[in-house]
Amino acid sequence: MTDIDARIALTGGRDFWNTHALPDADLPAMTMTDGPHGVRLQVASADHVGINESEPATCFPPAVGLASSWSPAMLAEVGAALAAECRALNVGVLLGPGMNIKRSPLCGRNFEYFAEDPLVAGELASALVNGIQSGGVGTSVKHFAANNQETDRMRRDSQVDERTLREIYLRGFAKVVRSAKPWTVMCSYNKLNGVQVSENHWLLTEVLRDEWGYDGVVVSDWGAVWNRVNALKAGLDLEMPANQGHEDAVRAALAAGEIDEATIEQAAGRVEAMVRKAMAGREGATDSFDVDAHHALARKMAEQCVVLLSNDGVLPLKPETKVAVVGEFARTPRYQGAGSSRVNPTRLDNALDAIQALVGHEVPFAPGFTTAPGQELAADAHDRAIAVAREADVVLAFLGLGESHESEGYDRETCDLPAEQLALLKELLSANPNVVVVLSNGSSVLLPFADKVRAIVEGWLLGQAGGSALADVLYGVVNPSGKITETIPRRLEDVPSFLTFPGDLTGVRYGEGLFVGYRGYDAARTEVEFPFGHGLSYTTFDYSGLAVTATDAGLDVSVTVTNTGTRAGREVVQAYVSLPSSRVERAPRELKAFADVTLEPGEAAVVQLPIPSEELAYWSVLDGAWIVEGGTYTVEVGASSRDLRLSAEVALTGNEPVRPVTLNSTLEEAFAVPGFAEAIGGMVSGIFGEDDPDLMRMMAAMPLAALVGFSGRPESEVQALLDALNAQNR
Numbered sequence: 001m002t003d004i005d006a007r008i009a010l011t012g013g014r015d016f017w018n019t020h021a022l023p024d025a026d027l028p029a030m031t032m033t034d035g036p037h038g039v040r041l042q043v044a045s046a047d048h049v050g051i052n053e054s055e056p057a058t059c060f061p062p063a064v065g066l067a068s069s070w071s072p073a074m075l076a077e078v079g080a081a082l083a084a085e086c087r088a089l090n091v092g093v094l095l096g097p098g099m100n101i102k103r104s105p106l107c108g109r110n111f112e113y114f115a116e117d118p119l120v121a122g123e124l125a126s127a128l129v130n131g132i133q134s135g136g137v138g139t140s141v142k143h144f145a146a147n148n149q150e151t152d153r154m155r156r157d158s159q160v161d162e163r164t165l166r167e168i169y170l171r172g173f174a175k176v177v178r179s180a181k182p183w184t185v186m187c188s189y190n191k192l193n194g195v196q197v198s199e200n201h202w203l204l205t206e207v208l209r210d211e212w213g214y215d216g217v218v219v220s221d222w223g224a225v226w227n228r229v230n231a232l233k234a235g236l237d238l239e240m241p242a243n244q245g246h247e248d249a250v251r252a253a254l255a256a257g258e259i260d261e262a263t264i265e266q267a268a269g270r271v272e273a274m275v276r277k278a279m280a281g282r283e284g285a286t287d288s289f290d291v292d293a294h295h296a297l298a299r300k301m302a303e304q305c306v307v308l309l310s311n312d313g314v315l316p317l318k319p320e321t322k323v324a325v326v327g328e329f330a331r332t333p334r335y336q337g338a339g340s341s342r343v344n345p346t347r348l349d350n351a352l353d354a355i356q357a358l359v360g361h362e363v364p365f366a367p368g369f370t371t372a373p374g375q376e377l378a379a380d381a382h383d384r385a386i387a388v389a390r391e392a393d394v395v396l397a398f399l400g401l402g403e404s405h406e407s408e409g410y411d412r413e414t415c416d417l418p419a420e421q422l423a424l425l426k427e428l429l430s431a432n433p434n435v436v437v438v439l440s441n442g443s444s445v446l447l448p449f450a451d452k453v454r455a456i457v458e459g460w461l462l463g464q465a466g467g468s469a470l471a472d473v474l475y476g477v478v479n480p481s482g483k484i485t486e487t488i489p490r491r492l493e494d495v496p497s498f499l500t501f502p503g504d505l506t507g508v509r510y511g512e513g514l515f516v517g518y519r520g521y522d523a524a525r526t527e528v529e530f531p532f533g534h535g536l537s538y539t540t541f542d543y544s545g546l547a548v549t550a551t552d553a554g555l556d557v558s559v560t561v562t563n564t565g566t567r568a569g570r571e572v573v574q575a576y577v578s579l580p581s582s583r584v585e586r587a588p589r590e591l592k593a594f595a596d597v598t599l600e601p602g603e604a605a606v607v608q609l610p611i612p613s614e615e616l617a618y619w620s621v622l623d624g625a626w627i628v629e630g631g632t633y634t635v636e637v638g639a640s641s642r643d644l645r646l647s648a649e650v651a652l653t654g655n656e657p658v659r660p661v662t663l664n665s666t667l668e669e670a671f672a673v674p675g676f677a678e679a680i681g682g683m684v685s686g687i688f689g690e691d692d693p694d695l696m697r698m699m700a701a702m703p704l705a706a707l708v709g710f711s712g713r714p715e716s717e718v719q720a721l722l723d724a725l726n727a728q729n730r
């Protein structure tokens with residue numbers, strides 16, 4: 001193989017999961033595989049949708065669960081464990097975390113993503129990347145970018161205005177790239193504003209590399225490259241999986257002068273550097289990992305992810321409480337999503353066994369309904385469920401979405417729980433009003449029964465140890481502290497993206513713009529079932545002493561949190577910022593900092609919530625830059641986006657550029673700039689008589705060019721006046 005052939009080879013996979021080896025360069029092949037919440041290493045037949053088996057590995061909670069912990073520290077711990085398993089299985093890069101914004105609860109892959117908010121997504125993805133890479137294993141933050149649905153995912157054109165793209169869909173990726181330096185970024189399948197992402201030079205080079213300073217490898221999603229020559233020119237480095245035709249096309253393009261060697265070498269060099277980093281990371285690697293310790297970590301993680309949505313005091317249960325367990329999910333847990341992220345778990349706990357172990361005896365159980373296609377259900381299943389419910393003090397109804405209801409590759413048509421489950425729940429409630437619903441689902445479901453049941457525990461998907469974690473929460477062995485990172489709406493029609501998701505063959509227009517998730521529900525003042533950031537505890541927390549100070553670096557925010565209940569607990573404190581006087585469109589409030597704190601009963605602690613300036617900036621399309629507006633900001637701190645306990649105001653000068661006044665400026669804009677009122681006030685009163693406030697209000701939006709026309713003065717004279725005044729203000 002000639003040298004240039006070797007370099008071209010490096011820009012594509014050797015097979016489904018491996019890069020090319022270059023023996024002459026002492027460069028071995030390197031394995032990249034999924035992720036994100038466990039290692040899916042296939043040694044026999046390979047696929048990218050989780051059909052063929054893979055080696056046993058710890059199945060940690062998928063992103064929907066991990067995110068509900070709001071704990072970067074916990075995610076870093078999981079990352080370190082994932083790295084240990086990658087090293088044991090000789091995997092150089094783990095394909096994750098997935099961090100696309102949850103634009104609609106219908107997206108089939110939401111289980112694999114963190115949040116409807118870019119700060120949560122960015123902070124948690126960064127923690128996971130740092131955790132994994134601290135173990136000498138690379139990551140692949142995905143899917144870059146605006147891949148927020150599964151419908152027609154390999155072709156559909158995501159049409160997103162630049163401000164929305166920057167502030168919502170790219171912001172989390174920018175944070176991870178700058179703070180955690182992922183070894184690879186995975187480019188997505190879709191188009192973005194008319195250009196296939198794998199060939200999108202603006203995204204892959206101008207934004208990712210030139211603006212964000214990224215120097216790692218851009219790897220394609222599997223099968224996302226349509227033309228490797230165009231992709232290499234756009235800034236992609238590695239096409240996966242192997243594609244001999246595309247490799248030959250690069251060779252032909254080079255011979256024809258359609259691509260230069262430098263471009264090929266740039267990509268090949270990055271791939272080689274990545275493989276050598278992985279080689280270094282394997283120093284001292286063993287071929288095993290501590291299965292029990294990782295299972296224990298998966299359980300500890302899952303316990304932090306469980307969200308107590310509602311509770312009238314029925315929880316925590318006492319061991320002597322006479323319970324009945326209804327629902328197949330209690331016996332056959334739904335613990336991860338379907339598709340490329342499907343892990344072959346080393347163990348699998350279920351809630352039914354965990355509950356029976358906890359109370360020390362068998363408890364009545366009825367599956368009640370099927371959770372997967374082809375599952376057998378006894379003819380009397382329904383009656384059996386009602387019968388056990390009738391005899392119990394409390395009924396634990398394990399409901400949720402089966403693997404076929406939501407998956408990579410397709411989106412949901414509805415936000416409802418399956419009809420047979422809702423029907424059964426209705427009958428359970430008739431038989432016994434003391435029902436606690438326990439949910440297993442990868443994305444928000446509608447909860448029309450929320451005010452009819454005594455408590456709702458949202459388990460999301462909790463990984464292989466989730467069953468034990470749920471039992472621990474139900475019986476109070478663990479005090480729940482998770483909080484939702486996606487709004488649970490009252491109606492699907494209330495979702496801000498409802499009208500445009502998932503689009504059609506002409507593309508998907510992100511018509512709600514910035515107003516995705518809680519930003520949209522708050523702007524439209526829409527009632528929701530449970531708001532972004534919500535989650536209860538078995539104790540209570542008081543907030544006091546909010547302090548907000550402007551500094552050169554941004555805002556210093558601190559608040560005292562006190563555990564006012566009778567048991568230890570962890571609180572996720574959230575800080576939201578708004579600018580009521582803003583001159584640009586904004587959501588009513590945006591999350592700008594969060595931190596968790598664990599407190600004993602009666603204990604208080606000061607929680608720091610620093611907000612860096614870049615988090616306060618909006619993307620000014622006018623200036624093509626991030627701008628912090630001057631003005632008086634409101635900082636609200638609380639336990640969720642709609643449980644805001646304290647607020648404070650702080651003035652910021654901001655960094656808005658002094659924009660020159662032009663003939664296109666309005667009268668109002670011109671009068672706001674020093675010196676202009678004196679200079680052109682005469683012209684205005686000459687046209688409209690003495691200053692008349694009402695008249696001025698009517699004229700405020702008039703461009704100066706129109707005024708010049710009315711004034712009869714030559715435009716050149718007015719332009720000279722503007723130039724002089726702009727020079728003074730520069």
Ligand code: GLC
Nearest residue numbers: 034047048049095221222340
């Ligand atoms: C899949 C997924 C991606 C995964 C890759 C390899 O199609 O989109 O997340 O890492 O292919 O399985």
